[in-house]
Amino acid sequence: MSNDVKQQDNGRRDTAVVPPVDVIEDATGITLFADLPGVGKEQLQLRVEAETLTIEGEVGVATPEGLQPSHAEVSVPRYRRVFTLSKELDPDRIAAELNHGVLNLRIPKAEHAQPRKVQIRVG
Amino acid sequence: MIYRSLFPRDMFSELNRLQRVLAQDFEPSPNIRGFGRGGYPALNIGGTQNSVEIYAFAPGLNPAMIEVNIDRGVLTIEGERASDLPDDDKSAVHINERFAGRFRRVVSLPDDVDPTAVEATYRDGVLRLSIRRRESALPRRIEVK
Numbered sequence: 001m002s003n004d005v006k007q008q009d010n011g012r013r014d015t016a017v018v019p020p021v022d023v024i025e026d027a028t029g030i031t032l033f034a035d036l037p038g039v040g041k042e043q044l045q046l047r048v049e050a051e052t053l054t055i056e057g058e059v060g061v062a063t064p065e066g067l068q069p070s071h072a073e074v075s076v077p078r079y080r081r082v083f084t085l086s087k088e089l090d091p092d093r094i095a096a097e098l099n100h101g102v103l104n105l106r107i108p109k110a111e112h113a114q115p116r117k118v119q120i121r122v123g
Numbered sequence: 124m125i126y127r128s129l130f131p132r133d134m135f136s137e138l139n140r141l142q143r144v145l146a147q148d149f150e151p152s153p154n155i156r157g158f159g160r161g162g163y164p165a166l167n168i169g170g171t172q173n174s175v176e177i178y179a180f181a182p183g184l185n186p187a188m189i190e191v192n193i194d195r196g197v198l199t200i201e202g203e204r205a206s207d208l209p210d211d212d213k214s215a216v217h218i219n220e221r222f223a224g225r226f227r228r229v230v231s232l233p234d235d236v237d238p239t240a241v242e243a244t245y246r247d248g249v250l251r252l253s254i255r256r257r258e259s260a261l262p263r264r265i266e267v268k
Contacts, residue, residue, distance in 0.1 A: 020222070021220055021221065022208060022216070022218060022219055022220065022221050023218040024207075024208065024214050024215070024216050025214060026209075033207050033221060035182045035221055035222075035248075036182065036248070037165075037181065037247065037248035037249050038248065039248075061178060061247075063169075064174070064176060065171070067170070067176060068169055068170055068171070069167065069168070070169055072167045072168075073165040073167060073180075074165050074178075101248015101249065102182045
């Protein structure tokens with residue numbers, strides 16, 4: 001019985017909304033914006049393992065007691081999205097900012113991957 | 124024509140049609156203002172004995188630029204969200220999924236709410252509107268003598 005409950009709990013933990021993102025690349029790195037409405041600084045989790053970046057957040061909206069939902073377009077109070085980074089990016093220098101439910105990540109390129117003009121010799 | 128072509132020429136319109144058919148199965152009589160799913164901002168609506176609560180999931184807005192109006196029992200939330208995409212040609216946009224532009228969502232309110240008693244707060248990108256129900260409509264116990 002308790003086993004069943006545990007499994008159900010795990011199943012619920014796995015369902016999450018995939019948040020919409022914008023990803024922009026320029027010469028020195030990548031900028032990522034993600035819409036995470038309802039997620040505060042304490043409920044946001046950013047993890048980099050090997051080359052995988054995981055963005056995870058819990059919706060922490062305060063609801064009054066005895067609230068009966070009548071219409072719900074956001075039914076899962078959790079966001080999750082996973083990206084694979086490429087090797088020229090520097091995961092140690094990721095900068096993150098959370099403002100009004102929008103996460104702004106800046107992932108710079110590693111020094112050795114910065115742009116360099118290649119000289120072409122005509123011989 | 125009674126019969127639908129077995130091999131539709133436009134696959135995307137066919138997929139759209141399928142989505143509408145499926146949506147109808149789940150919601151046989153949709154609201155006159157449409158299904159409302161997948162819009163910006165997403166809305167969650169509920170009620171307590173004393174109030175009607177509306178949560179609009181509207182990240183990345185300037186709170187001063189959100190316009191909330193109640194007119195004849197109809198609540199309107201509107202505003203504009205600026206794009207974060209650059210318009211120079213030195214950067215490349217790889218993914219572009221977030222909403223940008225003007226938005227407007229309309230909700231019809233129950234009759235027992237008091238349009239003068241609305242509380243609006245914007246926190247972590249969620250706009251919460253709490254509209255009190257009228258005193259006269261609150262449940263009351265009647266004493267029997």
